[in-house]
Amino acid sequence: MTTTDELRTGGYIDAFCTKCDMLLGHTILAMVGTKVVKVKCNTCGVDHSYRGEAKPVKGVRTAAPKKAVPTWSVRMKGKNLAAARKYSAKENFQVDDVIVHATFGLGLVTANRGDKIDVMFQAFEKTLVNGKGS
Numbered sequence: 812m813t814t815t816d817e818l819r820t821g822g823y824i825d826a827f828c829t830k831c832d833m834l835l836g837h838t839i840l841a842m843v844g845t846k847v848v849k850v851k852c853n854t855c856g857v858d859h860s861y862r863g864e865a866k867p868v869k870g871v872r873t874a875a876p877k878k879a880v881p882t883w884s885v886r887m888k889g890k891n892l893a894a895a896r897k898y899s900a901k902e903n904f905q906v907d908d909v910i911v912h913a914t915f916g917l918g919l920v921t922a923n924r925g926d927k928i929d930v931m932f933q934a935f936e937k938t939l940v941n942g943k944g945s
């Protein structure tokens with residue numbers, strides 16, 4: 812574990828999503844003691860048991876074909892990077908805002924769910940807290 816984030820129900824965890832076939836941000840739905848047992852994929856919304864960050868090895872069940880999601884560079888094209896706002900949990904960000912995260916660098920807000928935003932960084936997507944100060 813490299814993360815120091817406190818694990819709690821409703822919290823954020825990286826987990827392997829069998830549906831998306833990717834390591835993605837998940838919301839913790841259920842825990843037993845300090846162990847995460849059930850998570851919900853922040854990308855496809857599917858609930859599943861937590862199996863850690865590794866791709867589970869089982870059967871030959873192939874994942875659904877991936878959606879043709881534009882790549883980061885395509886989506887960032889034409890964005891005004893000079894107008895990128897520094898990410899802070901206190902700020903309110905909207906879809907299509909370009910942000911600069913202290914750790915992850917440049918990112919594009921792809922979804923806004925009120926107090927959470929999904930941000931596409933160059934190599935991965937993250938769910939971040941949004942509008943905590945409002």
Ligand SMILES: [Zn+2]
Pocket residue numbers: 828829830831832835852853854855856857
């Ligand atoms: Zn998923």
